[in-house]
Amino acid sequence: MDRRIALIGFGEAAAAFAVAGHWLELASAFDIDPLRKPAMVEAGVKVSDHAQAALADAELILSLVTADQALAAAKAYAPLLEKGAIWCDMNSVAPTTKRDAAHAIDAAGGRYVDVAVLAPVYPSGMKVPLLLSGAASFDACTALVDCGFEHVRMVGDDVGKASSIKMIRSVMVKGVEALTDEMIAAADAAGVRDEVLGSLDRSDPSQLWAERAAYNIERMKTHGTRRASEMEESVKTLAALGVDPIMTRGTVVRQRGAAESSKEPRDIA
Known part of the structure; x- marks a missing residue:
């Protein structure tokens, strides 16, 4: 697996995936809270001082911010995405929120995927069940499995279903x-x-x-x-x-x- 990955938000979920994954040398991370940097260093991912650095050349983005920042992150970082980059919104937010985020990502040339995380990331790690929906869910499913996620399932083409x-x-x-x-x-x-x-x-x-x-x-x-x-x-x-x-x-x-x-x-x- 040689695709570039960006982790936006580095809380419990991002740290769990970074540690459990086998792609650390290919992953960059950014969090608006500078106090999260030591956790990034400990996890072994590349620490980025700003979102643009984390997103540069990234093909797969895992958005793992807090629920109240999911839409704001999509809107703020959409212009920084490489064309065709897959934005996996793994945040626990309402379907309407995800549809608004999808509009921002797709309008900027990215590809938005609604991802639902169905269990605590500890101790599941890469075994955590993921549901995907959206037009780019097939490509996202392939990419996530390639990254080491073991239980990924597509549930439809409509953003909001997952x-x-x-x-x-x-x-x-x-x-x-x-x-x-x-x-x-x-x-x-x-x-x-x-x-x-x-x-x-x-x-x-x-x-x-x-x-x-x-x-x-x-x-x-x-x-x-x-x-x-x-x-x-x-x-x-x-x-x-x-x-x-x-x-x-x-x-x-x-x-x-x-x-x-x-x-x-x-x-x-």
Whole structure:
């Protein structure tokens, strides 16, 4: 594999892919936060001081910024792309946001692909499931597999289809986390935590609910800010489909509150 790769945004996902991939000598990275540079050095990618340097001659771009910056990044960097370069938008945003980003990339001569990442990047790494949609999804699929991604699947030619699957799925995944947090808070306040969890274990013995709750709350404490931004995009997705996102709005509040809380993580073992 000898194609040039650019990583735009170097958070958890980009670092995981950079370490797990076998193309580090061909990858350049840029992040607007200069504090991310040590992580780039540690991962072994080429550190770029500005986006233009990272994107120079890049054939495949993985956009891995925060949800609230996905569209801004596409608009800002579209003019810097090589003609025909594939922009893989791997950010968790609403289909409407991805369609707006696609317009910016395609108008500048790039090729936009909607990519949905369907599992945590740790410990999955290059085994993480990816869904692709958009006119250039076939070429993107080939390129991503060539880079070492093992589970890549095309779901259609329309930008927004992959992200629809991701955003609607997240209603359940992140919603269950939020419900868990709310349940434990109420159980603790009432002094009936053990009884509540024991009752759930008897109803569904497939996994101890204490373990489930510990995992869900840890994820919220650690990633709640990013998850809240993602769920705001799920709110947009549902609203655009004519579905009132009553529960999902609550998930936004719970996820953000968990991240912002200064309390010690609850001991629910």
